[in-house]
Each structure stands twice: as structure tokens, then as C-alpha cells.
Amino acid sequence: MGALGRALLWLQLCAMTRAAYKLWVPNTNFEVATNWSQNRTPCAGAAVAFPADKMVSVLVREGHSISDMFVLDSGAGFGAADAGRDPDCGAAAPALFLDPDRFSWHDPRLWRSGGAARGLFSVDAERVPCRHDDVVFPPDASFRVGLGPGVGPVRVRSVWALGQTFTRDEDLAAFLASPAGRLRFHGPGALSVGAEACADPSGCVCGNAEVQPWICAALLRPLGGRCPPAACRDALRPEGQCCDLCGAIVSLTHGPTFDIERYRTRLLRGFLPQYQGLQMAVSKVPRQNAGAEADTEIQVVLAETGPDGTGGAGRLARALLADVAEHGEGLGVLSAAVRESGAPVGDGSAAGLEGSGMRAGLAGGVAAGLLLLLLALLAGALLLRGPRSFRWSRRDEAAPAPFVAPLGFSNPVFDVAGSVEPVRGRVWPSAPQVENSSVSRSYFVNPLFAEAEA
Numbered sequence: 256m257g258a259l260g261r262a263l264l265w266l267q268l269c270a271m272t273r274a275a276y277k278l279w280v281p282n283t284n285f286e287v288a289t290n291w292s293q294n295r296t297p298c299a300g301a302a303v304a305f306p307a308d309k310m311v312s313v314l315v316r317e318g319h320s321i322s323d324m325f326v327l328d329s330g331a332g333f334g335a336a337d338a339g340r341d342p343d344c345g346a347a348a349p350a351l352f353l354d355p356d357r358f359s360w361h362d363p364r365l366w367r368s369g370g371a372a373r374g375l376f377s378v379d380a381e382r383v384p385c386r387h388d389d390v391v392f393p394p395d396a397s398f399r400v401g402l403g404p405g406v407g408p409v410r411v412r413s414v415w416a417l418g419q420t421f422t423r424d425e426d427l428a429a430f431l432a433s434p435a436g437r438l439r440f441h442g443p444g445a446l447s448v449g450a451e452a453c454a455d456p457s458g459c460v461c462g463n464a465e466v467q468p469w470i471c472a473a474l475l476r477p478l479g480g481r482c483p484p485a486a487c488r489d490a491l492r493p494e495g496q497c498c499d500l501c502g503a504i505v506s507l508t509h510g511p512t513f514d515i516e517r518y519r520t521r522l523l524r525g526f527l528p529q530y531q532g533l534q535m536a537v538s539k540v541p542r543q544n545a546g547a548e549a550d551t552e553i554q555v556v557l558a559e560t561g562p563d564g565t566g567g568a569g570r571l572a573r574a575l576l577a578d579v580a581e582h583g584e585g586l587g588v589l590s591a592a593v594r595e596s597g598a599p600v601g602d603g604s605a606a607g608l609e610g611s612g613m614r615a616g617l618a619g620g621v622a623a624g625l626l627l628l629l630l631a632l633l634a635g636a637l638l639l640r641g642p643r644s645f646r647w648s649r650r651d652e653a654a655p656a657p658f659v660a661p662l663g664f665s666n667p668v669f670d671v672a673g674s675v676e677p678v679r680g681r682v683w684p685s686a687p688q689v690e691n692s693s694v695s696r697s698y699f700v701n702p703l704f705a706e707a708e709a
Contacts, residue, residue, distance in 0.1 A: 275368070275369070275385070275387065275388045275389070275453070276368075276369040276388055276389040276390065276391055277366045277367065277368055277369065277383075277384045277388050277389075277390055277391070278366065278367045278368075278369060278391050278393075279365065279366065279390070279391065279392045279393065279398060279400065280364075280365050280366065280367055281358050281365055281398065282314070282393055282396035282397055282398050283311055283312060283313055283314070283355050283396075283397045283398055283399055284313070284314045284315075284316070284396050284397055285313050285314065285315040285316070285317075285319070286315075286316055286317060289353075290352060290353055291350050291351065291352060291353065292350060292351035292352075292353060293348075293350055295350075296350075297319065297350035299319075299320045300320050301349070301350050302349035302350070303349060303350050303352070304349045304350070304351045304352065305351075305352045306351075306352065306354060306355070309354065309355055309356060310355075310399075310437065310438055310441070311352070311355035311399060311438070312397040312398070312399065312435075312438040312439060313352070313397055314396055314397035355399045356399065356401055356441065358398075358399060358400055358401060359400075359401045359403065359469075359473050360383070360384075360400050360401060360402050360403055360409060360444070361383055361403050361466060361469040361470045361472075361473050362383075362470075362473035362474065363379050363382035363383055363470060363473070363474050364473075364474065366382055366383060366384065368382070369391070372523055374523060374527050374528075374533070374534060374535055375519075375523070375534070375535055375536065375537075376534045376535070376536050376558070377536055377538070378493055378494070378495035378496045378536050378538065378554075378556065379467075379470055379471065379474055379495060379496050379497045380461055380463040380464065380467045380470055380495035380496075381461045381463065381495055381536075381538055382470075383463055383466075383470055384409075384411045385411075385459075385461035385462055385463060386410050386411060386412070386450045386461070386462035386463075387411075387412055387450055387451070387452055387453040387459050387462075388411050388412055389411070389412050389413045389414075389415065390411050390413065390414045390415065391415045392414070392415065392416040392417075392439075394417075394418060397439075398439055399438070399439055399440075399441065400439060400440050400441070401441055401442040401444075402440055402441070402442040402443070402444030402445065402446055403442060403443075403444035403466065403469055404442075404443060404444065404469060405442070405443030405444045405445065406444075406465065406466065406469075407465060407466070408444070408445040408446065408447040409444060409445065409446050409447065409466075410447040410448070410449075410450055410462075411446075411447075411448055411450065412448065412449075412450045412451065412452055413448050414427060414446070414448055416430075416439070417435060417439075421448050422448055422449065423448065423449060424447055424448060424449055427446065427447070427448050431446065456513070456514040456515065456516070457509055457511075457513045457514065457515055457539065457553070457587075458515035458538060458539035458553070459539060460539050460540060460541060460551060461495065461538070461540075463495075464495075464541070467495070467497075470497070471497035474497055475497065475498075482497065482498035482499065483498065484600075485498075485499040485500065485501055485596075485600075486501060486599055486600050487501035487559075487596045487597055487598065487599050487600060488596070488597030488598055488599075488600060489595075489596050489597035490596050490597075491503070491504055491594060491595075491596050493536070493540075493554060493556045494540040494541065494543070494554055495538070495540060495554075496556075500556075500558050500559075500596075501558070501559045501568075501596045501599075502533070502556065502557045502558040502559045502568035502569075502595075502596060503556075503557045503568040503569050503571070503572035503593055503594065503595045503596070504554065504555070504556055504557070504572075504593070504594045505554075505555040505557070505572050505575050505576070505591060505592070505593050506552050506553070506554060506555075506591065506592045506593075506594075507552060507553040507554075507555065507579070507588050507589075507590070507591050508552055508553075508588070508589045508590045508591075509552075509553055509587050509588050509589055510587045510588075510589055511587070512587035513553070513586065513587030513588060514587070515537065515538075515539065515553065517586075518537065518553070518586060518588075519537045521586075522535060522537065522555070522575070523535070526571060526574060526575065526578075527571070529571075530567035530568075530570065530571045531561070531567060532559060532560050532561030532567055533557055533558065533559065533560065533567050533568055533571065534557075534558045534560050535555065535556065535557055535558075536554075536555070536556040536558070537553065537554070537555050537556075538553070538554055539551050539552070539553055539554070540552060540553075540554045555575065557571055557572055559596075568595070568596075569595045572593045572595060573593065575591065575593075576591055576593060579591040
């Protein structure tokens with residue numbers, strides 16, 4: 256069985272044990288255009304240059320007419336030949352192999368979650384391997400990974416690399432100290448294995464809180480270290496995210512019978528398809544200001560991804576509250592609370608109403624103008640009222656008070672794999688701290704008290 260076959264078998268075993276795994280995406284293969292300064296592979300007869308002060312493993316799969324020989328795959332080779340030079344090359348500058356040390360373990364863009372379902376994303380801290388994850392490096396490619404600043408060991412459940420599975424620290428340490436290991440892993444950071452798979456049906460906390468500053472710094476580096484402005488008022492910052500987003504956050508407290516995989520599947524199949532332009536993340540996170548209560552909670556992030564936002568996140572969040580009110584006991588959910596972002600920035604509805612009122616006042620005289628002003632002040636007071644709470648009774652469920660659902664936005668930080676955002680109150684490297692002073696709308700339902708209130 257080849258390396259690829261062994262990798263597939265190992266991933267199947269991970270799936271059977273409910274272990275999550277993350278795949279390393281970039282490589283240092285010779286034929287990959289993005290590894291070269293001209294964004295193309297060297298043409299025939301071109302001069303090729305590698306950084307003189309870098310260690311790199313380069314996999315070569317094809318024959319190339321250049322002057323030097325590097326790491327070769329089976330059947331690959333180089334030949335020096337002036338004849339057959341590609342006429343399109345001309346007298347172009349030598350093709351420079353880009354810095355192989357540019358790939359960091361803590362960069363969320365460089366990982367892909369195995370088995371990710373359509374419509375799901377992960378908050379930024381969870382896009383990097385968590386302590387209960389299995390890690391897979393490509394079996395048919397060369398790669399090089401920077402292990403970070405060394406603030407603490409990177410700890411995962413297991414590592415699969417070069418056709419070997421490492422589940423014990425002694426075996427992994429021997430590999431990292433070997434020439435093959437030194438070519439592929441570098442930096443002051445340490446890599447450790449041996450953690451158990453998450454055995455708690457309610458899920459496990461990722462464990463990347465300590466390294467989230469480096470995760471966010473790596474993610475925001477292409478943006479100059481700054482988060483893009485959110486396109487909505489009162490934007491939200493979920494736990495584990497690096498930048499603000501528009502949408503809603505549902506926080507659940509749960510009992511011993513709660514199963515996070517069953518609940519995630521329930522949302523994916525029964526709720527999310529009814530709302531367009533949304534992405535959802537479901538995970539267990541540390542509970543803020545827990546006190547004597549449980550120190551963790553389930554965080555459901557509903558992110559607006561449409562160009563103008565549709566308000567679907569708010570509607571779906573309220574649908575989840577109603578679902579908890581009706582089925583919370585069977586799901587193992589004890590209580591649920593919701594926070595929503597506001598309307599898109601630049602929404603002109605309020606300004607338009609104000610302008611029409613002024614014109615009506617001028618046409619109708621001073622008395623009508625004063626009346627409209629009083630009405631506008633009253634409307635403003637109603638809109639600026641504090642957060643409201645809703646509760647439902649199991650025997651006589653009352654619908655929540657109607658209100659205008661807020662619109663959302665498309666957060667450019669999301670990519671195919673999530674987005675970035677520092678935890679409130681922390682200072683992130685290479686990115687100035689932005690105080691999240693949003694005033695969010697909050698709603699709460701606790702189905703345990705429904706019978707007493709009925």
C-alpha cells in the first residue's frame with residue numbers, strides 16, 4: 256500500500272473514532288507556480304536560484320532543462336541544455352524559489368478541516384489544529400512548517416507525515432531531530448503529540464487561546480495587521496475570532512445529555528438550508544464571566560455572507576430560540592441567549608424618514624413640524640430602548656415581540672477554509688487593539704422555568 260493509500264486508511268480510522276483532523280495545504284514542490292518569484296515554473300533553459308541561507312526540501316516530479324540538481328522524485332531528473340531553450344523565456348531574470356520559511360503552523364489559511372460540510376466554517380482559532388486533532392501532511396508533496404515563537408509546545412493528538420503516524424512524543428522527537436525532520440519543521444517552537452481524542456459528546460474546547468495572538472497576527476499579515484471594517488453597526492466578535500463580523504451569536508448552556516454532533520447535524524439539515532447567505536460555526540468555547548456557573552458553553556455563530564445582508568442571521572437565531580423552548584429538554588439544552596449585530600453601515604432609511612418629516616413640517620406649518628418632531632423623538636426613544644428579554648412557556652408558548660430583523664454583511668476576512676479576530680480586551684501582535692464597544696441586542700430563553708411561569 257502506497258503512502259496515499261495509508262493516509263486514506265488512517266483518515267477513515269479517524270472518522271470512525273470521531274477524531275477531527277486537519278490537513279496541511281501548502282507545499283514546496285518544484286512544479287507549483289506559486290513557489291516561484293515569477294509566479295510560474297522555470298521555463299526550459301532558465302536560470303534557477305534558491306535562497307542560499309535557507310534549508311528546503313523540494314520535490315521534483317518532471318524533467319526540467321536547467322543547470323542544477325535538487326531533490327528528485329522517482330523518475331525525475333535535470334539536464335543542462337542550451338538547445339531547446341524556451342523562446343518565451345528571453346533574457347528574463349533567474350527564477351527565484353520563494354522563501355520556504357514563509358509557511359507558519361499558526362496561519363489559519365494554510366489548514367483545511369477534514370470532512371467540513373457545506374455552510375459550516377470554523378472560527379479562526381479553531382482553523383489551526385486543536386489539541387484533540389489529528390494532523391495530516393501531504394503524502395505526495397514536500398513541505399516546510401514553522402512551529403512558531405516557542406511560547407509553549409504545539410500539542411495535538413497525532414501527526415501523520417512521510418508515511419508514518421506519530422502518537423508518542425519519543426517517536427516524534429526522534430523524527431524531528433533527523434535530517435528529514437529538520438528539513439520539514441523549523442523554528443523555536445516545539446511539537447508534541449499524545450493527547451486523547453475528544454471523548455465528551457458535548458464537545459471539547461479547542462485549546463488555542465494562548466496562541467490566538469499569533470494566529471491573528473498571521474491571518475492579518477496580508478492586510479497590514481489590521482482588521483477590515485465591519486459593514487454593519489454593532490458588529491460582533493465571537494470567541495476565537497480575530498475580527499468583527501455581522502450576524503448573530505447563539506450561546507447555549509447544556510446538560511449531560513447534550514451531543515454537539517447531533518445538534519450540529521440538526522441545524523445543518525433542519526434550519527440552515529432555509530436561510531440564504533449564511534455560514535454557521537458550532538463549537539464549545541470558554542464561558543465568559545462564568546463565576547459559579549459552568550465554565551464552558553456552546554457557541555453558534557451565524558455569519559452574514561451576502562453582499563448586502565438579508566437579516567437571515569437574526570431570523571435564524573430567533574428560530575433556534577423557539578426550537579430550544581420547544582425541544583430543549585430532549586436536546587439537553589438548559590438555556591439559550593442571542594446577540595445580534597445591527598443594520599448595514601450606510602443604510603439610508605433613517606435619514607430618508609427624517610428628510611420627509613422636515614419637508615412635511617415646512618408644508619404644514621409650525622404646528623405640524625413640532626408634531627412630527629415629537630413623533631420622531633418618540634420613535635427614536637423606542638428604537639434606542641435597552642435589550643429586551645423573551646421567555647416562552649411550554650404549555651402556552653407566546654411568540655416573541657415583533658421587531659425589524661437587522662441586516663448583515665459579507666466579511667472579506669472569511670475564506671474557503673474562516674476569518675480573524677482578537678478576543679476583546681487583548682493586544683494582538685502586529686495589529687492595534689480595537690475596542691469592541693458595540694451595543695448588541697440580546698434575547699434569552701430558559702425552558703427550565705417554562706412550567707413555573709405557565
